[in-house]
Each structure stands twice: as C-alpha cells, then as structure tokens.
Amino acid sequence: MTAEFVIQTRALSKRFFAVQALDNVEVAVRQGEIHALVGENGAGKSTLGKIISGIIRPDTGDLIVKGRSVAYASPRDALIDGITTITQEISLSGKQTVLQNVLLGQEDAHGGVLDFRRMQRRYDDIRALTGFDIDPQTRVNMLRMADQKKVEVMQAIARDAQVIIMDEPTAMLSGEETALFLKTVRHLKGMGLTIIYVSHFLREVLDLADTVTIMRNGQVVRTAPTRDETVETLVTAMLGKSVAQMYPPKRFSPPDAPVMLEVMGMQSSVFQGIDLTIHAGEILGLAGLVGSGRSRLVRTIFGAEDISGGSLRVGGAAFMPKTPQDAIRAGLYMLPESRKEQGLLLKQSVQLNITLPHLSDVTSFGGVIDSKRELHGIDDLIKALDIRVGSPTTRIRNLSGGNQQKALFGKWLFKRPKVLIIDEPTRGIDVGAKQAIYELIARLAAEGMAILVVSSEIEEVLGLCHRVLVMRRGQIVTELGEADGTLTEDNIMRAAFGTEAAQRVDG
Numbered sequence: 272m273t274a275e276f277v278i279q280t281r282a283l284s285k286r287f288f289a290v291q292a293l294d295n296v297e298v299a300v301r302q303g304e305i306h307a308l309v310g311e312n313g314a315g316k317s318t319l320g321k322i323i324s325g326i327i328r329p330d331t332g333d334l335i336v337k338g339r340s341v342a343y344a345s346p347r348d349a350l351i352d353g354i355t356t357i358t359q360e361i362s363l364s365g366k367q368t369v370l371q372n373v374l375l376g377q378e379d380a381h382g383g384v385l386d387f388r389r390m391q392r393r394y395d396d397i398r399a400l401t402g403f404d405i406d407p408q409t410r411v412n413m414l415r416m417a418d419q420k421k422v423e424v425m426q427a428i429a430r431d432a433q434v435i436i437m438d439e440p441t442a443m444l445s446g447e448e449t450a451l452f453l454k455t456v457r458h459l460k461g462m463g464l465t466i467i468y469v470s471h472f473l474r475e476v477l478d479l480a481d482t483v484t485i486m487r488n489g490q491v492v493r494t495a496p497t498r499d500e501t502v503e504t505l506v507t508a509m510l511g512k513s514v515a516q517m518y519p520p521k522r523f524s525p526p527d528a529p530v531m532l533e534v535m536g537m538q539s540s541v542f543q544g545i546d547l548t549i550h551a552g553e554i555l556g557l558a559g560l561v562g563s564g565r566s567r568l569v570r571t572i573f574g575a576e577d578i579s580g581g582s583l584r585v586g587g588a589a590f591m592p593k594t595p596q597d598a599i600r601a602g603l604y605m606l607p608e609s610r611k612e613q614g615l616l617l618k619q620s621v622q623l624n625i626t627l628p629h630l631s632d633v634t635s636f637g638g639v640i641d642s643k644r645e646l647h648g649i650d651d652l653i654k655a656l657d658i659r660v661g662s663p664t665t666r667i668r669n670l671s672g673g674n675q676q677k678a679l680f681g682k683w684l685f686k687r688p689k690v691l692i693i694d695e696p697t698r699g700i701d702v703g704a705k706q707a708i709y710e711l712i713a714r715l716a717a718e719g720m721a722i723l724v725v726s727s728e729i730e731e732v733l734g735l736c737h738r739v740l741v742m743r744r745g746q747i748v749t750e751l752g753e754a755d756g757t758l759t760e761d762n763i764m765r766a767a768f769g770t771e772a773a774q775r776v777d778g
Contacts, residue, residue, distance in 0.1 A: 673704025
C-alpha cells in the first residue's frame, strides 16, 4: 500500500446466494482524485461502493483505508475514517431546514439545549468553504433537486468526510441541474476531497473523472486514466461488444408507407412555422443542443403546451390538441423525458402505472375494473417487454432503472398508438438495458408504428433513426438522412452549432 492511495481493495469477493457479485476485485483510489466506477447493472460497482462505505461486508479479501486493513461493521465505522455516501435518492429530511439537515447528528448543545448560535457559525464556515449560498432556514423540500444535492454535500463536509462515494448522483437531475452538480463535484476535488463516482452516464464520466475502473460480471476489466478512454472503448469493455453492435439493423419502411404524423406551419409562443412528417414504420429523430427546443416541440405536438396556429394530422385525420388527453384519444402517445418526475407513480404498482391512462379500456359496464382483462393485458406486456418483476403488484420504485423504463413503455403500449413520441428513451439506465430499449423501438417501427425520438446522445440518434431533424433556437434548421448518406455526427454538430449554412427543409 503506497501513501498516495487512500483506498485499496485486495482480492475482494462477495456472493449473494447464487450470484457472485464481486470476484477478486482489486482497485486502488488515489488521494484527491475523482475515480469513476462504470459497468452495466449487476457488474458489481454498487456492491463495491457499499463495502467501502460499510453498508455490507465482503466474504473474503481486504479493504485497506489510509494504509491499514479495516473491517467495517456499519456506515458509522466508515464515517469515523471519513468515508460517506451520496446516492441518487435524496436522503434528507424534507420538512427540516437546511441547517438542521447539514448538522444532523452533529448538533451543538449545552445541558441538553441546542446552541443555535454556534450551529449557525459552523454552518457559515461550511458555506464559506464550499461556496454554496443556500439559506440555512429554508426547508429542504422547498429547494430544487440540485440544491438538495448541495445540502447532502454540505452534510458530508460537516461530518469531516474525506472520501465521498457518489452512486448515480445525477440520475434524477435535469440537464441544467446535472451541469451545476458536476461543477460542485469539481469544486470538492479542488478542496482536496476524494470522490468515488458511480455512473451510467459515460460522457459525464469522461468529462469529470481522472481515473475509471471498468467492471463486468463482478470483476475488474481494467483501470485506466480517462484521457485514454472513449465512450466506444468503455462500452466495449463493459459489454464485450462495440457501440455499433448495440443497435439493431435499420429496416426502412416502403416508399408508399402512409404518413402517420403531419405537422404543417405549426406556431406557438416558442415556434414559428414548424413542418415535419413521419411515415408508418419510420423512426424520426430530433437532435440539437440543450435549449434548442426539442422537448418543448414534442410537448407542444402532444398538447402539453399551447398551439396558436398551423395544422396537424394523425393517421390522416385532422388533429389540434388542447390537452394531452386529446392527443391520446387521437392515438398519439408520449414517453416524457423524466420517468420519475413526469412518467411514473413510483410508490404505486407496476400494474397501476401501466393501466392508469387506459382505465376505460379495462372497465366493464357500471364502471368496475375487469381485473381478469386488466391482468391479462399486463402479463402479456411484461413478457413482451421482458420487465424483470416478480409480480405486477410490485411497487415500481423497487425496479431497476432499465425495468422502470420498460414499464413506462408498457404504459403507452397497453393500447397501441399510431404515433409514439419518446423523449430521452434511455436516460439514466445502463448500457445493457439500453440495448433492450433500442431493440424494442426498432421492433415497434418494424410493426408499422411511427416513432419520433428526442435524444441528447448523438450516438443514439445515429444508431436508431432513419432521418434526423436538427433544431437550433426553436427552429428546424436541417434534415439529415440515412438513405442519402447525410446522417453523420459531423453534420449534426455543424447544424446544431450553426457553424455552416444549413437550409431549412420541410418535413
């Protein structure tokens, strides 16, 4: 063990019944670095993090912290050594103030009475150290998600944490909140803290981390400086196959395929003169930078934002949605960008989440739900989508991110749409689950469904879509197609940044 390593594992192994979660894992984390752990679900990265933080104990092997072998019996033992964890789920008390949360378990008191003046001074010291200007008297549940994450960081600082394990910390954050949080992580590194960063977001890892350890099937594939890695090399190491192999072959719809969605001259407070068409069996992509208008455009088509002019047709029939219910009745469904905030009721069952928009289709005369009919449809979907769940009555929050996303698809496939809009189809799920989603989207298109995909991952629109419309500042600036060879990453980026003239095209 050299002095530069704050944490090291030697031949660490852990088995859960028949599953070998870790198999002779050896990892060394340097003092003051951001060290990422990547791998698909089941690779062992979270298990490794839980052993380091004292949540679980290994079966065999050694955990060495600051030069000495340790055997933590609880997270409190790890915290004594300056190790703590921040997970994707907020673990704060929402009804208490920021100050109360930051100093939870670290309160100052005299004779059993809290010394609020001293606590305020300690909070001010932490605020000055981190640069986080958050009102200490604000209740945590009144803060936006990114600021709640900052409170968790301040809590870790108050507990004298020197190593912070972050397990999927940005999975529930929006794009803007993620950017703010990553700035926070870099600031912590600048303060000399060591960060162990577990994430499915590979570009995020490459931009943020100094070192990355790639895991597969409970074993370490390799550890390397991130400057020596790319998304392609990470995926190949994680899956044993290349990025290109993740995407199913593209099957083009026939030339006479009917138009399933037609948007002509659509206007709103944001858009002017939007035109697009999608044919049966076609996957059309929307690409562009954050703020280009991609998500707002599909929300407008879905009736979630107001339309002031133009015309729309679904399946050849005139269509002017005032609400999402109008779109659903017309056969146009939409999977939102955030499954946890906009798409699913996490405390409810898989069964309720899937059938909620379609209760009229499983309700018999008199308004009584036909349970046999409902369960038959759900069972068929669970099998078809390969949702890994023991029972339809399982609460959806107990599923992995990939299975939650499949359940969200199930919600909109219980009654099949004519047009399916998918905003960020694989956000927050591992690369193995991504492949399953890609195969599902390709299969739906092959069955004749018209699909509109919004994605911030260029590889995704390149790998999935037949055509791509690129947006910039609320306008469609160019169309790129697989058939004519114009659908390339370079062309998408040039159009998105406006680095060369791009002729706007109709639908």
